[in-house]
Amino acid sequence: MADVFISYSRDDDLPSPAKPDGKGFVTFLDDAVRYEFKELGPQRPKIWRDTKRIADGDQFTPEIEEALKGASFLLVVLSPNWMASRWCRKELDTFIKYHGFDRERVVVVGKRHVDADKRPSLLQGQNGFRFYVRNEDPEEIVGDLEFFDRGEPRDARYWERLKALAAYLVKRQPRPSQEPMYAPTGRTIFVAKPASDMRMGYDRVVSELIGKGHTVVPESTEDIPLDSAVKVIDAALSNAEIAVHLLGEKAGNAPEDQLPMVKLQLARAAARASRDHQGKFHRVVWAPTLWTVLSNADQPPSEITRRPLEVLAKFDRQLAMDKIEGDSLSKFVDFLNQHLSVIAPPRSITLTLSDICGDTRLFLYHSREDSQYALTLAQALQQRKIEPLLPAFEGPEADIKNFNSKQLAECDGVIVCWASASEVWVRAQTSGLRNWGSLGRSQQFCYRAVVAAPPPGERKKASKLLFPRSEVDLVVDLSDKDILTADLLDLLVPTAHANAA
Known part of the structure; x- marks a missing residue:
């Protein structure tokens, strides 16, 4: 039984003529995600992908039917080719038959752009993980700038999206409640709830920390209630050794008579630091230097350069103990792991x-x-x-x-x-x-x-x-x-x- 069923068009997995012995987009993605699973820990989702060349009009084999029935998630490699394939649409319909009309069970990987109103209703409103950016400059050929081209990744953003996708699937996979997933370290890390523009980075950071055996607070699968936000945040901070904050451009929702959520958590973490007489509690802030600005439908996304200290200043004042990073998400995760190793409290030797x-x-x-x-x-x-x-x-x-x-x-x-x-x-x-x-x-x-x-x-x-x-x-x-x-x-x-x- 698989955890993830990959639905894709065979035309989206053709090897490049320049590399006839190479891998297509889907095969490369499948292999790369499986590798990332190994990096994230021993508990890995199982992936099922039909690699046989089946004619579009053929009947489902019992193997495919059983894989769709047993899968927890349907991963749709969305493209114009997928939209044109009756076989792909049948996979979606069969998945719905067994699991209902549940958007939470469908993960969209965008290979090329498909207008939202032309997608099946279950895929509408799904941003998913896009491996391209739109190019709609009237002076140029209209199309997508694909991160994977001619048989290999051509854009550094490919790896960012890939790691985020793998972390998301690891986090969302169903687990037996009685089975411990990782060796616990006994350490508690506060990871601030982000605004919507940093959700992907948040999922990656949380998955990485849990994968190392740390406890993450507040609970990553639940939102902070607006009517008791300060109480919940302070309770979580009281048990944490550091606070991690991911800063985009948005500040999040605001509880009544309070700062917006992103600013509020920074302020409460600063208050927690001021009460720490040992001077060990501190904030770790990720404010990525390169930032993608999503324009309206008539304009392609653009990339701007930010200064991490100036980004923090928009949300809260800088503290002396703050650790502020502006590199890529992968490098920030590496920094966070190294930083936690350096500040690890001495472990009591239990043998005397x-x-x-x-x-x-x-x-x-x-x-x-x-x-x-x-x-x-x-x-x-x-x-x-x-x-x-x-x-x-x-x-x-x-x-x-x-x-x-x-x-x-x-x-x-x-x-x-x-x-x-x-x-x-x-x-x-x-x-x-x-x-x-x-x-x-x-x-x-x-x-x-x-x-x-x-x-x-x-x-x-x-x-x-x-x-x-x-x-x-x-x-x-x-x-x-x-x-x-x-x-x-x-x-x-x-x-x-x-x-x-």
């Missing part, structure tokens, strides 16, 4: 001296070249009655990978050894410790550490700056110590003293 016993298993994550140091550390841990787990290096590659993955999934804690291994290898391994659920674990690591071992180096001296607190709980530099003594081991093995530090 009184817990250490013969059943405690610490996986000594190391490269082949650091085997000797890891073996020495393993012997020292055994003397402390801690069970060391060592990765395997000999045997078929697939068996080695499966064995080491199982060790990582079943251990109590991890010590990453950094002796002769490269810095990039060590940092790549620690980055994978953040989302423990993706490693097949049933619970978080009780302990994640990095030990910098001989030979010494400048980067090892600065090792505490290299590893985000969301990935590593403890970093110990022993790179200038040739012998592992008991007192040095006390620095590495979690104890009540280390936990307090």
